[in-house]
Amino acid sequence: MTTTLSHIFKGSTAQAFRGLTTVLTKAKAAADAAGTEDQAYLDARLFPDMNDLKWQVQMITEFAVRGAARMTGVASDDLPNMPMEGDTFDALIARVAECAEQVASADDATIDGNAAMKIALPVGPEQTMDLDGETYVLSFFLPNLFFHVTTAYNLLRMQGVEVGKRDYMGM
Numbered sequence: 001m002t003t004t005l006s007h008i009f010k011g012s013t014a015q016a017f018r019g020l021t022t023v024l025t026k027a028k029a030a031a032d033a034a035g036t037e038d039q040a041y042l043d044a045r046l047f048p049d050m051n052d053l054k055w056q057v058q059m060i061t062e063f064a065v066r067g068a069a070r071m072t073g074v075a076s077d078d079l080p081n082m083p084m085e086g087d088t089f090d091a092l093i094a095r096v097a098e099c100a101e102q103v104a105s106a107d108d109a110t111i112d113g114n115a116a117m118k119i120a121l122p123v124g125p126e127q128t129m130d131l132d133g134e135t136y137v138l139s140f141f142l143p144n145l146f147f148h149v150t151t152a153y154n155l156l157r158m159q160g161v162e163v164g165k166r167d168y169m170g171m
Contacts (some may be wrong), residue, residue, distance in 0.1 A: 005115050006108035009071060009137050012130045013064050016149045016171025018077040020057065021093055023153050027161045028089035038088045044155045053155040058084045060148040061099040067141045071114055073134060076122070150171040 021075070027041050042054040062082040069079050082099075086092040117133040121140065131140060153168050 004108065004112045005071075005137055006106070006111035007136055009067070009111055009141065010103060010106065010108070012142055013068075013103050013145060014100060015170050016145050017061075017064070017096050019147050019168045020060070020152060021096050022167045022170055023156050023161070023163045024057070024089055024093050024096070026167060027156045027159070028093070030161045031089065033164060035145065040060065041088065041156065041159050041161070042087070042089075042092075044159050046151070046155060050151075053152055054092065055084070056148050056155065058082075058086055058153040060152075061095050063144060063148070065099050065102050067137075068103045068111075070119065071111045071137065072106050073110060073117070076120070108165060126141050
């Protein structure tokens with residue numbers, strides 16, 4: 001089997017989402033068993049100036065959907081915007097599933113054909129990074145995907161949820 005950009009993009013995102021779903025499902029079960037409201041977990045932060053667990057899930061799902069759209073040639077001004085919604089584990093798990101379907105439905109040939117496409121990626125006020133499609137996927141998208149999934153995992157571990165590497169890996 002030849003490794004393609006679409007295989008890397010979609011396969012890595014699917015695995016990250018499986019792991020994220022697994023740890024969120026275990027966190028929901030832990031909250032239910034302890035009689036704890038979801039918010040006690042979803043509002044958790046590693047440090048006061050960092051975003052909470054809920055934001056991590058909301059952001060990474062939108063990031064993945066926008067990344068798939070970007071790699072299928074959708075113009076920057078037309079990228080999908082997803083409301084920052086999901087105030088319960090059930091809502092966030094459903095959001096991950098919906099976004100996983102959207103990423104999986106992206107056309108492989110189009111992603112592969114856009115490896116050399118030029119992307120002016122906004123990275124701050126009046127700042128952009130100029131990347132080609134392959135560099136975007138390998139050096140920007142994937143590190144950000146795994147950073148936020150890892151942060152969500154760490155927030156749950158910090159709250160005492162019994163999750164491990166196999167859960168993170170979506171196994």
